[in-house]
Amino acid sequence: MAISAxxxxxxxxxxxxxxxxxxxARKLEESEERLQQSKKLLSKEEEVDVSNIAKLYFDPAVxxxxxxxxxxxxxxxxxxxxxxxxxxxxxxxxxxxxSVRQLAFVSVESANATHTRLAHSFGVxxxxxxxxxxxxxxxxxxxxxxxxxxxxDLEPHDKxxxxxLGKVCGLLHDIGHAPFGHNLDRLVSIxxxxxxxxxxxxxxxxxxxxxxxxxxxxxRTIGVDPETVISILCxxxxxxxxxxxxxxxxxxxxxxxDSDLDVDRIDFLIRDSISTGLGLAYINATALIDxxxxxLSEQDGRRIYSLAYDERVISHIEHAxxxxxxxxxxxxxxxxxxxxxxxxxxxIRYFLEESSQKIAELIKxxxxxxxxxxIRYSDSRGPARNLARLLKLGTAYxxxxxxxxxxxxxxxxxxxxxxxxxxxxxxxVSDPMTIFDDWKNKIVEGVLPKEERWKxxxxxTPPDRYEQxxxxxxxxxRKKGGVYATERISELKPRIADIVRDYTRSxxxxxxxxxxxxxxxxxxxxxxxxxxxxxxxxxxxxxxMTSI
Numbered sequence: 150m151a152i153s154a155x156x157x158x159x160x161x162x163x164x165x166x167x168x169x170x171x172x173x174a175r176k177l178e179e180s181e182e183r184l185q186q187s188k189k190l191l192s193k194e195e196e197v198d199v200s201n202i203a204k205l206y207f208d209p210a211v212x213x214x215x216x217x218x219x220x221x222x223x224x225x226x227x228x229x230x231x232x233x234x235x236x237x238x239x240x241x242x243x244x245x246x247x248s249v250r251q252l253a254f255v256s257v258e259s260a261n262a263t264h265t266r267l268a269h270s271f272g273v274x275x276x277x278x279x280x281x282x283x284x285x286x287x288x289x290x291x292x293x294x295x296x297x298x299x300x301x302d303l304e305p306h307d308k309x310x311x312x313x314l315g316k317v318c319g320l321l322h323d324i325g326h327a328p329f330g331h332n333l334d335r336l337v338s339i340x341x342x343x344x345x346x347x348x349x350x351x352x353x354x355x356x357x358x359x360x361x362x363x364x365x366x367x368x369r370t371i372g373v374d375p376e377t378v379i380s381i382l383c384x385x386x387x388x389x390x391x392x393x394x395x396x397x398x399x400x401x402x403x404x405x406x407d408s409d410l411d412v413d414r415i416d417f418l419i420r421d422s423i424s425t426g427l428g429l430a431y432i433n434a435t436a437l438i439d440x441x442x443x444x445l446s447e448q449d450g451r452r453i454y455s456l457a458y459d460e461r462v463i464s465h466i467e468h469a470x471x472x473x474x475x476x477x478x479x480x481x482x483x484x485x486x487x488x489x490x491x492x493x494x495x496x497i498r499y500f501l502e503e504s505s506q507k508i509a510e511l512i513k514x515x516x517x518x519x520x521x522x523x524i525r526y527s528d529s530r531g532p533a534r535n536l537a538r539l540l541k542l543g544t545a546y547x548x549x550x551x552x553x554x555x556x557x558x559x560x561x562x563x564x565x566x567x568x569x570x571x572x573x574x575x576x577x578v579s580d581p582m583t584i585f586d587d588w589k590n591k592i593v594e595g596v597l598p599k600e601e602r603w604k605x606x607x608x609x610t611p612p613d614r615y616e617q618x619x620x621x622x623x624x625x626x627r628k629k630g631g632v633y634a635t636e637r638i639s640e641l642k643p644r645i646a647d648i649v650r651d652y653t654r655s656x657x658x659x660x661x662x663x664x665x666x667x668x669x670x671x672x673x674x675x676x677x678x679x680x681x682x683x684x685x686x687x688x689x690x691x692x693x694m695t696s697i
Contacts, residue, residue, distance in 0.1 A: 202522075203513045205241060209363045211370050212239040220271055224420050225434070228275040233371050237317065242324060242363050246270060248515020252421060253329040254489035255480055257543050259425040262480075266323045266330070269417055274319030276412035280405045280438050281315040290454070291626055291633045293446040307394040310372070314395075315402045317373050318381050321364070322406050322413060325356030327512035328519040332490045336498060339580050340508040349385035355512070357383040381406070397454065401443050404456035409623040410469055412438070418472055425480055430472030436465045442626045444635060457626040457635045466623065466638055470645055474652050482610070484548040488662045491608040492546055496536035498582065499603070500527050517541075532603030539664075546606060546662035549672060550679040554609060554657035563684045566609070566659055585609065592661065592682050596674045604664035605675055610657040659683060 215235040220228045230238055237243060246267035255262040284290075285308050289298040303311060327333045334351040338344050344354040357379045360368070365375040377390035381403045390396065405412055415437055418430035440462030446453050458466060480486075500523050501508060511519060520537045527533040539545075553559040556567060565588065572578050585607040593605045624635040639646035661679040663672050679685070 202518060203510065206245040207359070207363050207513060208241050209366055211367045212236050215239065222268065222272060222275075223423060224272050224416060225275040228271055228278075233313075234316065234320075236367050236371055237320060237364070240364060240367050242359050243267070243270075243320065245513075245515060246323060246326070248518065249326055249328055249330065250516055251330065251417065252424070252480070253332050253516070254486050254493075254540075254545070255421075255425060255483075257489060257545050258483065258485050259427075259480075261426065262421070262424045264420060264424050266326055269420060270320050270323050272416035272420060273322055273406065273413050274316050276416055276434065276438060277315045277319035277402070277405050278312060280412060280441050281312045281402065283439060283441070284401070284443050285312065289443075291442055291444045291457070293444055293633050293635060296628075296632050299445060301398065303394055303398075310393070311395040311398065311402075314373060314377065314381075315405065317368070317371075318378055318402055318406055319412065321356065321360065321378060322382055323352065323356075324359055324364070325352040325354065327352070327355070328514050328516045329490075329493055332493050333497060333508075333512065335581070336494050337508055337512060339582070340501070346385065349383065353383040353385065357386040357388070397452070398443075400454045401456065405441065408456055410437070410458070410466060414473065415469070418469065418476060421476060421480060422472070427476065427479055429475040429479060430469070432469045432472055433465050436462055437469065440465065444624075444626060444633070446635075455624075457624040458638075460625050460627045460641075463625060463638065463641065466625075467642065467645060471648070474648065477652075477656065482656060484551060484660065485545045487608060487610070487660060488546040488548060488606075489540060491606045491660075491662055492536050492540055494582070495603065495606060496523060496533050496540065499531060499533035499536070503528055503531060503533065536603065544665065547665050547672070548660055549663050549676040550659075550661040550683065550685065552659045552683055552685055553655065554659055555654050558655050561684070563659075566683065569609070581609070588682065589661075592678045593675060596671060596678065604667055606662045607659070608662065609659045 213236070214232050217232045217235050218230045220230055222228070244267070247265050249266045250256070250262075251264050251266055251269050252259075252262045285301060285303075288300045290301065291298050301308065301311075327337060331352070337351050341351075341354075344351045346354075360375050360379055360382075368375045368378060374391040374393075376388040377393075377399065379386055379388035380390040381399055384403065390399065407413065415432065415434050418432055419434060422428050422430045437458075440459040442457050442459055444455055444457045446455070497508065497511065497519075500506075501511075504526065511522070514522065520541050523533055523537040524541065527537065552563070552566075554566060554570065556562060569578065569581075569584060573581070578584065589605055589607040590602060592607070593602055597604060623638050625638050625641055626633060626635055628634070639649065661675065663675055667675075
């Protein structure tokens with residue numbers, strides 16, 4: 150009887166456990182269903198949120214005209230915003246630039262470096278206006294291969310419109326920039342392949358897109374052809390400008406705004422030098438702009454208008470070139486700034502993996518809006534939210550390895566890096582970040598658990614990133630044998646060519662970054678494993694690390 154009673158009790162207990170197990174399973178299913186429903190609702194909410202933010206800036210409606218104003222600035226003094234131009238300045242797409250910092254994460258090291266793309270665009274507009282007004286006032290176009298000059302074949306009204314067009318192009322030259330400037334360009338180019346067409350920069354693609362989709366009506370209202378603006382700022386986009394009296398002179402505006410030493414570079418070098426306190430590129434903008442010369446040459450029977458510099462400002466050109474390289478060393482390409490760039494890129498990549506959003510919509514944000522959006526809508530324990538929080542707080546990853554990418558500078562071979570560069574040169578690398586992730590995983594395997602591997606990052610500065618720093622196409626106007634001629638400044642000043650060559654070879658690096666909260670022992674292990682993976686001689690690395 151006792152055994153029978155025990156069996157019955159045991160059976161009851163088993164049945165009770167089975168019942169409870171079934172209830173738990175049902176609750177788990179219900180919870181999973183609610184979770185999936187929440188994700189769907191969240192996805193819709195995200196889309197609505199991005200859409201609403203985008204509508205704030207990206208509204209094609211034409212703003213009302215205002216009385217105009219005077220904009221004061223520490224670089225160029227002041228710029229007059231006449232009533233006609235006020236519609237463009239008040240447009241949401243342009244106003245968005247006030248939410249995009251010019252130097253992105255440089256403020257982590259230089260607290261005052263918080264000026265915006267909007268302030269920079271005002272400066273470029275002012276300098277462009279100064280240059281074109283100088284050209285029209287002097288009324289000389291220097292004919293290469295001749296001892297003569299030509300005048301601008303324009304009526305007074307056409308001259309005014311030509312100068313106004315230059316001012317507009319200066320204002321809009323950065324309108325397509327993503328949050329944090331160029332930091333997301335590489336990721337955007339992978340996610341939106343059409344941005345790679347024609348070798349154009351990512352921001353130029355979106356500049357043309359935004360002008361056509363949102364700013365076109367405003368431009369037409371103020372008497373400016375949108376396709377003409379696109380043809381100047383985004384020449385790879387296939388725009389067909391309308392015919393005007395000054396159509397043949399449009400390449401002059403293009404060269405003033407976008408060439409190897411243009412008003413864009415002049416403004417950001419001075420502005421960045423002031424805001425960071427470095428003072429390394431406080432160049433003479435007035436001398437450089439006064440030294441710009443419109444030139445006319447013939448190529449294959451075609452008349453080509455372009456830009457050169459008077460030989461009397463060669464020393465100012467040298468100063469600008471040296472200053473730019475110094476700013477790259479001490480401002481644009483520091484370990485801290487590059488660590489923040491890598492953190493941002495991986496933050497957005499992780500966020501895209503866990504959400505239904507498209508990067509083309511996310512980049513319509515301003516800087517802080519983007520980070521806030523990721524913090525709000527990402528997985529509470531996921532890497533995207535953690536990285537966004539660190540960036541929001543201005544906390545950068547630490548550098549545990551920095552190795553030259555160029556084997557001639559490195560002083561030896563590194564198979565993984567050399568193979569990558571070779572494959573990249575043959576267009577066999579579609580997504581470099583996948584390869585960097587693989588490197589990182591091999592380095593931290595056994596050191597960091599899988600869910601914490603986001604706390605280490607591998608980044609490489611591609612060798613071609615610095616090709617734009619060259620001076621190959623910077624020309625100086627001189628008289629030789631009684632006729633006007635142009636020569637590359639690197640031919641006139643060979644030391645400039647040497648400096649640029651050495652600089653472009655030495656700047657690209659492979660870096661390994663780690664989260665500053667990691668235990669010292671873990672950081673030491675990652676450093677040692679990084680040495681081994683990238684075949685770095687420890688003594689050389691330690692010497693390099695003392696300067697970081």
